[in-house]
Amino acid sequence: MRLQLVRRPQHSSLMAAVSPLIAFALTLIIGAIIFIAIGKPPGAALYAYFVAPLTEMWSLHELAIKASPLIIIAVGLSVAYLSNNWNIGAEGQFIMGGIFGSLIPIVFPGFQNVLTLPLMILFGILGGMAWGAIPAFLKTRFNTNEILTSLMLVYVAQLFLDWLARGWLRDPQGYAFPGSIRFPPAATLPEIAPSQGGAHYGLVFALFVAVALWFVMTRTLKGFEVRVMGASPRAGRFAGFSSKRMTYFAFLLSGGLAGLAGISEVSGAIGQLRETISPGYGFTAIIVAFLGRLNPLGAVVAGFVLALTYLGGEAAQISLGISDKLARVFQGLLLFLVLACDTLIYYRVRFSAGRKAGEAA
Amino acid sequence: MKSIIFGFATALALTTAGSAFAADKYKACFVYVGSKTDGGWTQAHEAGRMQVDAELGDKVETKFVENTPEGPDAERAIERLAREGCGIIFTTSFGFMDPTLAVAAKFPDVKFEHATGFKTAANLTTYNSRFYEGRYIIGQIAGKQSKKGVAGYIASFPIPEVVMGINAFLLGARSVNPDFKLKVVWVNTWFDAGKEADAAKALIDQGVDIITQHTDSTGPMQVAEERGIQAFGQAFDQIKAGPKAQLSAITDTWGPYYVKRIKAAMDGTWKGGESSWDGLKDGILTMAPYTNMPDDVKAMAMDTEAKIKSGELHPFTGPVKKQDGTEWLAAGAKSDDGTLLGMNFYVEGVDDKLPQ
Numbered sequence: 001m002r003l004q005l006v007r008r009p010q011h012s013s014l015m016a017a018v019s020p021l022i023a024f025a026l027t028l029i030i031g032a033i034i035f036i037a038i039g040k041p042p043g044a045a046l047y048a049y050f051v052a053p054l055t056e057m058w059s060l061h062e063l064a065i066k067a068s069p070l071i072i073i074a075v076g077l078s079v080a081y082l083s084n085n086w087n088i089g090a091e092g093q094f095i096m097g098g099i100f101g102s103l104i105p106i107v108f109p110g111f112q113n114v115l116t117l118p119l120m121i122l123f124g125i126l127g128g129m130a131w132g133a134i135p136a137f138l139k140t141r142f143n144t145n146e147i148l149t150s151l152m153l154v155y156v157a158q159l160f161l162d163w164l165a166r167g168w169l170r171d172p173q174g175y176a177f178p179g180s181i182r183f184p185p186a187a188t189l190p191e192i193a194p195s196q197g198g199a200h201y202g203l204v205f206a207l208f209v210a211v212a213l214w215f216v217m218t219r220t221l222k223g224f225e226v227r228v229m230g231a232s233p234r235a236g237r238f239a240g241f242s243s244k245r246m247t248y249f250a251f252l253l254s255g256g257l258a259g260l261a262g263i264s265e266v267s268g269a270i271g272q273l274r275e276t277i278s279p280g281y282g283f284t285a286i287i288v289a290f291l292g293r294l295n296p297l298g299a300v301v302a303g304f305v306l307a308l309t310y311l312g313g314e315a316a317q318i319s320l321g322i323s324d325k326l327a328r329v330f331q332g333l334l335l336f337l338v339l340a341c342d343t344l345i346y347y348r349v350r351f352s353a354g355r356k357a358g359e360a361a
Numbered sequence: 362m363k364s365i366i367f368g369f370a371t372a373l374a375l376t377t378a379g380s381a382f383a384a385d386k387y388k389a390c391f392v393y394v395g396s397k398t399d400g401g402w403t404q405a406h407e408a409g410r411m412q413v414d415a416e417l418g419d420k421v422e423t424k425f426v427e428n429t430p431e432g433p434d435a436e437r438a439i440e441r442l443a444r445e446g447c448g449i450i451f452t453t454s455f456g457f458m459d460p461t462l463a464v465a466a467k468f469p470d471v472k473f474e475h476a477t478g479f480k481t482a483a484n485l486t487t488y489n490s491r492f493y494e495g496r497y498i499i500g501q502i503a504g505k506q507s508k509k510g511v512a513g514y515i516a517s518f519p520i521p522e523v524v525m526g527i528n529a530f531l532l533g534a535r536s537v538n539p540d541f542k543l544k545v546v547w548v549n550t551w552f553d554a555g556k557e558a559d560a561a562k563a564l565i566d567q568g569v570d571i572i573t574q575h576t577d578s579t580g581p582m583q584v585a586e587e588r589g590i591q592a593f594g595q596a597f598d599q600i601k602a603g604p605k606a607q608l609s610a611i612t613d614t615w616g617p618y619y620v621k622r623i624k625a626a627m628d629g630t631w632k633g634g635e636s637s638w639d640g641l642k643d644g645i646l647t648m649a650p651y652t653n654m655p656d657d658v659k660a661m662a663m664d665t666e667a668k669i670k671s672g673e674l675h676p677f678t679g680p681v682k683k684q685d686g687t688e689w690l691a692a693g694a695k696s697d698d699g700t701l702l703g704m705n706f707y708v709e710g711v712d713d714k715l716p717q
Binding site: 056058059062065162166167177178182265269270271272274275276277279310311314315317318319321323324325 | 390424425426427428430431432433434437438440441442444445455459518519520521549716
């Protein structure tokens with residue numbers, strides 16, 4: 001007996017729209033089974049994961065802090081992936097954005113006025129763009145695989161940051177411990193509502209870039225160009241679009257946004273340049289981009305869902321003593337089930353008995 | 362299908378009601394940087410927490426968060442514990458220093474204790490252990506046991522705590538073998554079994570016949586066991602990972618300290634702004650059994666341990682030269698604690714350039 005995937009002649013647009021919801025529901029059901037298997041009350045565990053973090057104002061702010069960098073990066077990646085440019089190195093671009101932006105308060109600590117923060121953000125974006133331009137250059141000039149080059153540059157960026165935070169940019173009063181000086185208030189991204197919680201203006205950036213890029217992708221010629229070049233570069237060339245220019249556009253945009261997320265995180269959430277500034281946002285954002293169906297607005301929803309699994313993992317540890325590894329299991333399950341649901345929407349499973357002649361080999 | 366979903370929904374509704382905390386008990390909480398079963402640093406703190414459960418379990422409830430990344434995630438984890446009603450919170454990694462300070466400022470009624478840091482506040486103390494005393498002893502053992510006179514040191518981050526340990530180890534080794542050499546590999550992580558094991562292999566390939574580590578996993582010990590060389594356990598007795606390899610282990614024994622501090626917090630005698638730095642004599646640090654070595658080496662190690670406990674021997678006693686040959690401690694002079702806590706230089710004989 002064989003299993004075959006047969007493309008459906010027509011797929012249900014309703015199912016396509018609700019597929020992430022089905023995937024989320026399946027994740028909950030499988031999660032409940034896992035909790036029963038390890039002997040924890042499934043109701044309380046799912047509550048701790050997915051509801052408890054939403055019941056308090058400060059926790060909602062924490063959710064926003066966690067979701068903002070994911071959304072900003074994922075929005076850029078969505079556009080890059082739609083154009084068939086596989087930027088896997090957002091983590092490195094995020095780090096370079098954090099470094100470049102931090103240079104202003106660390107190297108020029110006396111420069112404190114209304115221009116400090118805008119300049120830092122500009123530098124952050126430029127840092128991410130510069131790092132993203134490298135794989136774009138290698139791809140367009142030497143036809144190098146951008147998946148590999150962008151990924152490898154992540155490790156270069158991580159070690160570069162580590163070297164800076166222990167050396168040149170280290171706080172001279174820090175007893176030789178790694179990490180820069182704490183940023184002064186003029187270099188700190190302010191909190192939106194300090195009386196309620198710690199969410200900073202990174203959230204505003206996230207919502208703004210999501211809406212702006214949604215508009216670009218659906219309402220402008222540039223958005224059309226991205227889609228055409230992603231679906232069929234040959235057709236795009238007939239329309240007069242350049243695939244090299246598209247590669248640069250994709251990498252500069254996604255790199256710049258990752259850089260924006262990096263400097264927002266350093267300035268808003270951390271408050272200094274440390275030897276590590278990211279718990280893997282650049283990689284998690286890849287899941288966010290796909291979970292959001294490569295749609296900038298979808299990335300907003302997906303970013304909050306992924307952020308919730310982080311926070312929920314912590315809450316479940318505290319209230320029920322459940323291993324934090326389960327948060328990763330949920331993240332993996334969610335991505336797997338989204339892709340599985342998509343497959344079943346576009347394809348039908350067919351069982352056929354026996355092997356046909358000539359297939360024995 | 363519908364009935365299954367309905368069943369789950371009902372189960373959810375029913376079990377949610379029972380998730381409230383057991384009330385009335387004092388809550389003592391812990392934040393871990395690694396996994397509570399890492400076989401090293403974090404597991405030693407976990408053992409301390411379990412001792413609290415065993416001794417004070419009828420009055421105290423303990424909670425913990427493990428695998429907490431240093432930085433903003435740590436701040437959120439600590440804040441969540443403070444909001445969950447923890448009376449005292451122990452944050453057990455150097456990198457939790459600024460997050461602990463920030464949360465302590467927000468919750469003046471909660472007591473905080475931060476391990477190995479140097480910042481305190483009205484409701485925040487620091488606690489540390491004189492690990493260097495143990496490192497001096499294992500250095501002496503290495504000086505006797507190594508045939509080649511070269512040891513390998515797997516180091517995490519070039520912070521004073523780690524540099525102090527490297528120096529103490531080498532001074533111990535040189536007290537029995539004045540030509541002893543030390544190679545250092547920096548892995549830039551506290552816990553990464555694969556990376557630590559690779560570093561151990563690289564060191565062995567460079568010709569060292571004894572290794573020690575300032576990282577948290579049992580990876581290096583397992584490599585030592587496979588390659589048939591000797592090694593020292595770190596933070597936790599790692600004899601299971603290296604039954605033939607382990608000579609001894611510097612075992613962090615946080616339990617008595619945690620019990621003492623939680624009792625103080627409950628009866629109101631706890632005071633903020635202090636720094637505690639206990640050593641072998643206080644029992645915060647113990648040596649795992651001396652194994653896989655001749656009796657005379659064992660006797661020497663036990664003698665040194667006794668002398669450090671009695672205060673007769675201070676590992677950092679002159680004459681000691683810095684790596685560049687200049688004098689650091691004159692003959693008979695002892696280092697003060699401040700210099701040790703800010704240590705950013707090697708002593709003579711370290712075959713490595715300190716990352717600056």
